[in-house]
Amino acid sequence: MSSTSPGESRGREGAPFRVGLLGRGTVGGAFYDLLGERAEAIAAATGRRPEISGVLRRDEGDFDEILAGSDLIVEVMGGIDPTDDYVLRALEAGRHVVTANKQLLSQHGERLYAAAAAADVQLGFEAAVAGVVPAIRVIRESLAAAHIERVHGIVNGTTNFILTAMARTGAGYDEALAEAQRLGFAEADPTEDVTGKDAAAKMAILARLAFGAAVSLDDVPYEGIEHVTADDIAYARELGLSLKLIGSAERIDGGIAVRVYPAFLYGGHPLASVSGSFNAVTVESPAITEITLSGPGAGGSQTASAVLGDVVSAITPPAGQLPPAIDLPVVPDVASAFYLHVEVADQPGVLAQVAEILGLQGVSIKSVVQRGIGDDARLVMVMHPVLESRFRAAVDMIERLDYVRARPRAIHVIDEVFE
Numbered sequence: 001m002s003s004t005s006p007g008e009s010r011g012r013e014g015a016p017f018r019v020g021l022l023g024r025g026t027v028g029g030a031f032y033d034l035l036g037e038r039a040e041a042i043a044a045a046t047g048r049r050p051e052i053s054g055v056l057r058r059d060e061g062d063f064d065e066i067l068a069g070s071d072l073i074v075e076v077m078g079g080i081d082p083t084d085d086y087v088l089r090a091l092e093a094g095r096h097v098v099t100a101n102k103q104l105l106s107q108h109g110e111r112l113y114a115a116a117a118a119a120d121v122q123l124g125f126e127a128a129v130a131g132v133v134p135a136i137r138v139i140r141e142s143l144a145a146a147h148i149e150r151v152h153g154i155v156n157g158t159t160n161f162i163l164t165a166m167a168r169t170g171a172g173y174d175e176a177l178a179e180a181q182r183l184g185f186a187e188a189d190p191t192e193d194v195t196g197k198d199a200a201a202k203m204a205i206l207a208r209l210a211f212g213a214a215v216s217l218d219d220v221p222y223e224g225i226e227h228v229t230a231d232d233i234a235y236a237r238e239l240g241l242s243l244k245l246i247g248s249a250e251r252i253d254g255g256i257a258v259r260v261y262p263a264f265l266y267g268g269h270p271l272a273s274v275s276g277s278f279n280a281v282t283v284e285s286p287a288i289t290e291i292t293l294s295g296p297g298a299g300g301s302q303t304a305s306a307v308l309g310d311v312v313s314a315i316t317p318p319a320g321q322l323p324p325a326i327d328l329p330v331v332p333d334v335a336s337a338f339y340l341h342v343e344v345a346d347q348p349g350v351l352a353q354v355a356e357i358l359g360l361q362g363v364s365i366k367s368v369v370q371r372g373i374g375d376d377a378r379l380v381m382v383m384h385p386v387l388e389s390r391f392r393a394a395v396d397m398i399e400r401l402d403y404v405r406a407r408p409r410a411i412h413v414i415d416e417v418f419e
């Protein structure tokens with residue numbers, strides 16, 4: 001292998017563009033095949049024919065040798081260690097890097113963005129968020145001049161598949177998860193997906209791009225879908241609501257709030273109709289009103305296609321570096337509407353007492369459904385927006401009432417109607 005740097009080989013118009021591949025699993029394997037299929041077309045469009053210069057797996061290849069012989073490193077190994085070290089060394093050595101690794105970027109992104117800027121090379125990560133949906137490119141390039149107020153997304157296909165299955169079939173969470181695993185939409189260990197951690201990492205990356213502020217995974221509170229019941233989904237449907245795991249990043253009170261939580265949406269919301277393993281990202285800005293991008297959220301060939309798109313961008317002239325992060329405070333407590341499900345003994349005055357506690361905390365009820373079942377009753381309510389801390393305080397007080405049978409279940413409601 002030769003050891004020319006991209007600067008030297010960039011000058012060699014028509015010379016092959018050498019791609020070192022770290023990881024040849026689901027995404028890396030599909031990328032390897034796709035690059036072979038598309039190499040001639042890319043050569044025709046860019047003047048450089050991409051070729052794989054080396055592959056690293058656990059028992060194949062040597063990182064230093066691959067680095068020396070590559071113009072660009074594709075990182076699809078996953079994980080943080082030793083990936084972080086490899087990516088940083090590649091950037092410092094003046095190599096472009098393309099990665100699909102949201103955990104790496106959401107935890108060490110600032111250091112890597114700075115290293116890419118210092119070396120004047122590209123760090124592409126379209127595949128790290130929402131699979132093949134070009135959310136990164138649209139926010140970075142098409143909306144570069146827009147003042148983005150909010151990004152809302154369904155950025156985890158596994159949880160959207162599970163919630164869609166529960167809504168369609170009435171299945172419980174465990175049953176729907178088992179079905180997702182059987183069909184390959186959930187991993188054997190689904191923890192990162194179902195707890196919301198995967199979506200939180202992606203929202204940290206989107207927030208960094210949309211607002212220019214350094215947001216890491218630690219700044220993103222996340223709540224998953226493990227406690228959602230078939231009941232919640234069925235009752236909410238009576239109120240015209242459907243449940244999604246929502247990633248939200250918004251400007252608020254002079255700062256930004258980035259969060260992941262299950263939320264009910266009214267039927268007209270652009271994310272309400274996104275079903276199965278699809279992802280979608282809605283970007284809102286006064287200049288553009290709102291746009292929604294949607295498509296497959298994962299999968300080897302889909303993700304590989306997003307990775308190859310970034311490789312082509314590196315061959316053609318760069319679109320510019322990510323500027324240094326600006327300071328914006330992260331707002332801890334945000335107003336939201338909520339759905340509340342309370343199981344109580346069926347006695348007179350119970351609803352009035354629950355309503356009184358909510359009132360004491362400044363929480364007002366928008367709609368309510370009450371059902372009796374034997375000696376018990378269920379109160380299902382949707383609240384008007386209120387600071388989350390006030391609402392949670394009210395729920396804690398309600399839970400302590402003698403006639404409440406189980407911990408009340410609370411879920412965010414996105415209280416907007418899109419015409």
Ligand SMILES: NC(=O)c1ccc[n+]([C@@H]2O[C@H](COP(=O)([O-])OP(=O)(O)OC[C@H]3O[C@@H](n4cnc5c(N)ncnc54)[C@H](OP(=O)(O)O)[C@@H]3O)[C@@H](O)[C@H]2O)c1
Binds near residue numbers: 027059101102131303
């Ligand atoms: N799968 C998807 O649909 C999808 C979608 C979007 C983003 N991503 C991201 O893409 C990345 C790769 O995911 P994947 O599903 O393709 O993973 P995968 O199937 O587990 O493949 C990982 C590859 O990396 C290699 N590898 C892992 N640790 C290594 C180490 N320490 N040294 C050398 N090689 C190592 C593995 O080697 P062996 O072959 O020797 O095991 C394997 O070839 C992850 O960051 C993931 O989050 C995946």
